[in-house]
Amino acid sequence: MNSPKLARMHTAEHLLSAVMRIFFKAPGNLEFHLHEKKTKCDYAPVPALQDSDFSKIEELVNQEIARNHKVVDRVITRSEAGDFDLWKVPDEADEIRIVEIGDFDAQPCRGQHVERTEQIGVFRLLSHSMRENGRIRLRFKVE
Numbered sequence: 001m002n003s004p005k006l007a008r009m010h011t012a013e014h015l016l017s018a019v020m021r022i023f024f025k026a027p028g029n030l031e032f033h034l035h036e037k038k039t040k041c042d043y044a045p046v047p048a049l050q051d052s053d054f055s056k057i058e059e060l061v062n063q064e065i066a067r068n069h070k071v072v073d074r075v076i077t078r079s080e081a082g083d084f085d086l087w088k089v090p091d092e093a094d095e096i097r098i099v100e101i102g103d104f105d106a107q108p109c110r111g112q113h114v115e116r117t118e119q120i121g122v123f124r125l126l127s128h129s130m131r132e133n134g135r136i137r138l139r140f141k142v143e
């Protein structure tokens, strides 16, 4: 069964951001443009990425997709949010939905996601470009 394309893209963004954080020391996704055909995300990895890192990023995201993690959510209050990065959460929200992808990632988010990561399909990095302040913009799609 096919999941809606945006849900697949959106869940892929969670995996990409987790890969960037865990393997490339890039804190949260700094800017995010979600589209059905192509999604853009900005990161500020320290140190800067090498050319060989891009195929590694793609490989790591696809590896997590293939583990077919279950995607579940639970609701917590703002006071329980502790160390979570709340960049996607409106300031006035007191209840915060945490989206967990197996044992790999947990992020606050209100978007739509797939139920299992294999539903995402294949993750492809399309291009990258350097932006101001050492940021890098990654563009990807799912097939």
Ligand SMILES: [Zn+2]
Binding pocket: 010, 011, 014, 099, 109, 110, 111, 112, 113
């Ligand atoms: Zn999300």
